[in-house]
Amino acid sequence: MPGTRIKGQPPISTSRMLTSIILFGANSYASPVVPRSPSGLKHFVESSLEDLSSALTRLFSPHSSTPTNTRTSRCKVYPGDTAWPSDEAWSKLNELTENRLLVKPTPQAAVCYPNEAVYDAEECASLTATWNSSYSHYIHPIEMMSPVAQGMTCLPPNVFDTHNCTRGGFPLYVINATKPEHVQLGVNFARNTGIRLVVKNTGHDFLGKSGGKDALSIWTHHFKDIEYIEEFVDDKIGYSGPAFKAGVGVQAFEIYKAAYEKGKTVVGGEGETVGIFGGYIQGGGHSPLTSLFGTGADQVLSFDVVTANGTFVTANSTSYPDLFWAMRGGGGSTFGVATAVTVKAHPDMQTTASRFSFTSAKIGNETFWAGIRAYVDYFIPNADAGTYSYFTLIPNVWTGIFTFNMSPFFAPNKTLNETQALLQPWLSRLANLNISVDPNITHFDSFYTAWRSSFPLETVEKINATTGSRLFPRANFETEEKRDELYQNLRQSSENNRVQVHFNIKAVDPANADNAVNSAWRSNILFAQQAVRWPPNGTAAETLKIRQEFQTGDMQRWRDISPGAGSYLAEADRLEPNFGQAFWGSKYPRLLELKKKLDPEDVFFATTSAGSERWRVESVDGLPNENGKLCRVEA
Template identity: 80%
Template sequence: MAGLSLNACGITFWATVFLVASTGATPVDSSSSTSRCKVYPGDAAWPSDDAWAKLNKATDNRLLIKPEPQASVCYNGPLYDAAKCAELTTDWGRSYTHFDDPIEMMSPVAQGMTCLPPDVFNSHNCTRGGFPMYVINATEPKHVQLGVDFARETGVRLIIKNTGHDFLGKSGGKDSLSIWTHHFKSIDYIEKFEDEKLGYSGPAFKAGVGVQAFEIYKAAHDKGRAVVGGEGETVGIFGGYIQGGGHSPLSSLYGTGADQVLSFDVVTADGKFVVANSTSNPDLFWAMRGGGGSTFGVATAVTVKAHPDMPTTASRFGFTSEKIGNETFWAGVRTYVDYFIPNADAGTYAYFLLLPNITTGIFSFKMSPFFAPNKTLEQTTTLLQPWFTRLNDLGITFDPNITHFDSYYDAWKSSFPLEVVEKINATTGSRMFPRANFETEAKRDELLNNLRKSSENNRVQVHFNIKAVDPSNADNAVNPAWRPNILFAQQAVRWPVNATSAEILKIRQDFQTGDMQRWRDSSPGAGSYLAEADRLEPNFGQAFFGTNYPRLLELKTKWDPEDVFFVTTGVGSERWKVESVDGLPNENGKLCRVTT
């Protein structure tokens, strides 16, 4: 399929001659310094209704025009429906409420907070904010090609959306054209995939980019296999997750999600539909395995390694400081830190939370879960027992609830909580703490003090004791900070629901210069995970891509010289800025070139 392109059938010609002609404007060169911003409604170059109608016809009538935010049913107007609003409000925090919607983003803070159910957050009216104006509900590569060509030739901002999972709001953009890839749902099992250059010979799955974790895990289970993907059940595994690296409950055994990729089907910025693998477009293949989604092209299908299914053991438990006091509580957490390296080296994945309650002064530890793929009940108990003994010696009581499952799928389905989304007054920063942070008692003490200080500053923390093995010395764009990682740590900053824009920005900036800077200072040269991070992360090129960033910038220029694709904190995004209407880091504003 290498080199396969519908351009030969005249798509680019159709876009330039018919679409642009119907606008009455000259084709926009989005790389030109004279075009400071992308094209927006009201601009002379904004495509006419006739142009959009032609795009709709060419995409088999799959163009959605001004899709309404779901919460429109809660506000006065033709869509008002009190019963639907009440139902929506009840389920607003569940990812299942949002992933099958053409425009909804699971981060309202990144969207601009312009249309939420009033009982969740009263925006007083419902406006589109950071949502797109047009959406192509793509089901074939040609639909993607047409959207890319249209955006490139007209200068309209283009965004790519799958499920809307992203802390930073990369699937949104005010008054943009969105290509919605959620319905690329094919799953094909390949009994034996061979790539001599990659050194792989074995089973694989080729899946459309709209396939989600709960779908691919079930399909793999049915074949007696397991696939590396995230713990969140509704995440689109083959979209931004896998292109950004992607940590997994199987990473300590097999590496990141991007390490599993054998091939991409992708539409590039010039509208061509190509294959990127070890021998066809290998530089694009390198970049898309870890260099970030919606940056070098639009993937429509991905082929990944399939691993043998395996028995798995999981443990879920918790304890609090309520009866034992804060000093004993933190002593218990400190004992756990001693086992981060051996647990990760044993191939396990621990997902745990540190939850502060500043009102009561009580701190909570929640293991949700300790996940041990390919380990028996006895092996897992033996691994955990030294830590459990020390907790018991401290007088900390808990029920380890160690449970064995016959398959990875059953363990995953039973052990991980459903994602909580739509947080209205919080954002999350993250840091990868490498092995060096745990090799001495002094460094482990320092790590514990950092975590404790963040909890005392009212930061909810989510942690993953995990390493990302480097399978066969994979040569890809995965952030090199993943390789020595032992603890991937997140902490969230919150602000009053009724805070002003200026107050929110100040709180977020102080968070970066305070708690997040402490974490950075204690892990020099490490990094952050681009999909679970803060838009205000300083020096994002180094943090999210490490030493790969210079090469990724070169490949961005090669494969997308006109910056057809943009996502905040993505490769090359420093050339652009969303000029939000409230001055906050969100998608509610025009995307314009940064001027010096």
């Protein structure tokens, strides 16, 4: 392939490969990880269909397409429709995928409901105790880390009593894929039958993109290979250096450890269980290293991907370049199903981190907010220095107390003294305000050890909240007047009882990377999130009203002071208006063109993805969730 080559024979790095055993009633299965080289695989082997009837062959053939009657019908095909695949067809899908098809996987919380066959009070108590931990969800084939997006139909009663357990927004069938061929079969079957297709890795997407009522899901979590490449050269991109090729199921804690063992690091998320090479990297992906190296999508050198027509291809700068461009930041579950990704590897580096907090309890609200205002003055210099700060502003509506948590101020490639010098101007101003903090500035010899020690474990989304986000550009911080304006808006959100999560970060543009990453990231200085909450037992109409008012109120205030900026598609509200501009800026028109070209039959759909304006989930309660049929938007 001209322009792209791998020098030498790359050694295989043995990472922490996971073998998961998941129980469904009396059935159990194991998912061993078998090292594979997708570059050596052939495309779909049509000979496997030779003994099938013509009707069944059509369902799995890469040359077939959605039948005219389902292609023009208002909704995707669902159980009870005449076009719904027969039991024989599902059985054949299971056979062709080497018995990897899971039928109606049981929601975890079903063990909490006496009318369910799997009821087990002891298991329910154990599940409830760990429900909020991402570790209790990512190993499951259908669980999403957003109960709100799922439809709130099956949760432990001590978390939220749904009175019974229904499937809601969960898929009906799951292919536990371990080979690209499994993915090809699933894509072909969905395209040729007109059923809804979803793709799930770890389920971290809080907008619910990894779920869909009565859908066929391709579960990619067990693509776990990690291969270290000594020197990867792409003349067109302008890169020559080390790289890692990893299956899309590889998570942050796995790739960071594998890179550390090679004296390297990679750009990935701060959350340890996030599937770095799936939706994270396809959505852009911000990182503790983004202020140094750019977004996760900026690191991609190559994708192994199954396209909407069922073809298994390698997409890079010279092969399928349009697909390569779109999948680097254009959103997951939209243009294809990746099975492996090759990314740049960077040298490991010393890192320094600081964690501290303060509240208004003893110092009063005005002094507290003076301390926050002082911090805003240092957002530009801190980001320009290559740091990444992750901090929260927590209001308590009952006590009137506000809390600031720095968790952490993360300074990759910085010595202890350099980090102290960056923090000292603000810390001195806090001291002058009589705000006492212990910055706990700690130096680590490597990025990996600093990361392991510094970041909190990500949790499952709350049952009565959703988050909106905004990418505040450098222009919001260049003058004292603009900094005052932004500070006042952050304070107003806290006083309106909005929990806020912030990242002081910039996304450098490495070698002017040409990809689909939201153009708003390139000028970002503060990636800001605020959450709206509603009464857990309120009506659907009441909840929707609160969510809509959040968008026209607090979120609109943030938009008004950052005209032309955007939002981050992986941490956002499903009700974000004009999401195409918000999530991709000037890149969106090209993404729409490529969606029509690469997936003309809309095999792939995810809420707020490119081209999703043509469809909507008609949820049973009218709320923005996956508990309903996916149907066309009528003109």
